[in-house]
Amino acid sequence: MSETRLHHKFLTMAVVLLAGCAATPAVPPASAPATPVPPPSVLRGTGDLGLIIERATGSVQIVEHSGDSALGRVTGLGDLSHAAAVFSRDGRYAYVFGRDGGLTKIDLLTRVIVKRVIQAGNSIGGAISTDGRIVAAQNYEPGGVKLFDADTLELLSEVSTKDEATGTASKVVGLADLPGNRFAFSLFEAGAIWVMDASDPRAPKVTQYPNIGKQPYDGLGSMNGRYYIAGLYGEDGLALLDLWKPEQGVRRILNGYGRGADPLPVYKMPHLRGWAVSDGRAFFPAIGHNSVVVADTQTWKEVTQVPVAGQPVFAMVSPDGRRVWVNFAFPNNDTVQVIDVPTLAVVQTMKPCKGVLHFEFAPRGEEVWLSCRDENRVEVYDTQTFVRKTTLPADSPSGIFFTWRAARIGL
Structure with missing residues (x-):
């Protein structure tokens, strides 16, 4: 083979090799840092997370209901003697409202704690x-x-x-999202x-x-956003606003439900949150x-x-709609x-x-968590068998809130 033909052959092979290298993904230099992968114990979603309010110590426990365990405690939340929580839409962040206005x-x-502000003298939710x-x-x-930016907690406006x-100024109760x-x-x-229409949160518009x-002592929004119902402390009855037909105004329902019976002393106000609607x-x-x-809805x-053991505080329907669970005021x-x-029995x-x-249900209702304030623990029960599954220690627990609430209207 002549020297010219041999040179041409080598040149052709080099072109082919270079083309092949161009088609192969570039390999990063050895000095390029690899993206760290968290260990399995750290990498997790938020769908089974929640928190327990520890009212006596100004703290919350972070818990998960897949394994019914406590993950840790966050302290420094002030007065939680009456506290509530809502969640960011991705379920990662909780916003806790304390009695001290925190x-x-x-x-x-x-x-x-990402951020904490004292926004009032007394707040309940x-x-x-x-x-x-x-x-x-x-x-x-x-x-x-007051309206705040969810990312920064910057005050946007006040009504x-x-x-x-x-x-x-009137106390505000029963605040619900629509x-x-x-x-x-x-x-x-x-x-x-x-x-309130907060489409422009710096200039909200209010219809009275x-x-x-x-x-009115409490209120709730239905899970489809149609109804807002306020309970009345000063008389037996409730007030209903149909938000699909707001021009009809507010109408009274269940007037005089305690007719013929003298009311008993009220040791704890009932709560309407939970929207116990089924069938x-x-x-x-x-x-x-x-x-x-x-x-009838x-x-x-x-x-x-339905006669029950005492004055109800919460009446909440399980996620499958089959049963309504009720707890009671003292004694x-x-x-x-x-x-x-x-059967209504x-x-x-x-x-x-x-x-x-x-109490709080797991998202699909297979278990319910009960806060036992006076015995410093939380009990987890199977909702089908009513058998206790586990017990978690907690300091004077009250509210229990799971992140499934992030995807619900009216909570």
């Missing part, structure tokens, strides 16, 4: 907007609602409930429901519905009476009352009862511990 943002994955950008705090003192004629970045809430002294009844019926705790009031008229706060929805009575303040 609003605290917690990272559930790293278990640290709040909500988060549909798009997750706005956190709203309801205040007892000085009244009103005052001050009556210019009297100079006093579709379209709206919120509904009730005014205790003024006897009113207000609906006055004269709904005496002393076309709504279940409401009666104030000052040992019963759960059942209403088409007519909103009373169907019956029956060691008791939990379960109502069967099809109490099918189970339990005495799990002293001071059952709150």
Whole structure:
């Protein structure tokens, strides 16, 4: 072979090799750092996380319900004697509202406080907007609602409930999120429901519905965002606003449900949160009476009352809709009862511990967590067999909140 042909052959082979190298992905130099992969014990989602309010110590426990275990504790949250929590839309962050007016943002994955602000003198709860950008705090003192940026907790605006004629501001209760970045809430002294459009959170617009009844003490939004219902402390009845037909205004429902019976002393106000609706019926705790009031959700008229062991605090339906679980005020706060929805009969009575303040279902309802304030623990029960699964120690626990709430309306 001639020298010219040999040179041409080598040149052709080099071109082919270079083409092959160009088609092969580049290999990073040895000095390029590899992306670290967290160990399996650290890498996790947020879908099974939650928190337990420890009211006596100003702390929360971060827990998970897949293995029914506690992951850690976050301290420094102030007065949690009456506290509530909502979650960011991705479930990573919890916003805790404390009695001392504190609003605290917690990272559930790293278990640290991201930011904390004292935004009022006395606060009992709040909500988060549909798009997750706005956190709203309801205040007892000085009244009103404040809107905050969910990322930074920057104050965006404030809606005052001050009556210019009297100079006093109503306590705000029953704050609930609604579709379209709206919120509904009730005014205790003024006897009113207000609906706030926070599409522009720096300039929210408010529609007022006055004269709904005496002393609304709590409220709830339905899970489809259609109804807002306020319970009345000053009289037996509730006030209902149909948000699909707001032009109809607020109407009274279940008037005089305690007729013929003298009300008992009220040691703890019932809570309407939980929206116990199943099979076309709504279940409401009666104030000052040992019963759960059942209403038809088409007519909103009373169907019956289910006699129970004491004055109900929470009446919450399990995720499958089959049963309504009820806990009670003192002196029956060691008791939990379960109502069967099809028969409206109490099918189970339990005495799990002293001071059952709150309970929370796992997302699919296979278990329920009960806070036992007076015995410093949380009990986890199988909801089908009513058998206790495990016990977790906790310091004077009250509210239990799981991250499934991030995807629900009205909570």
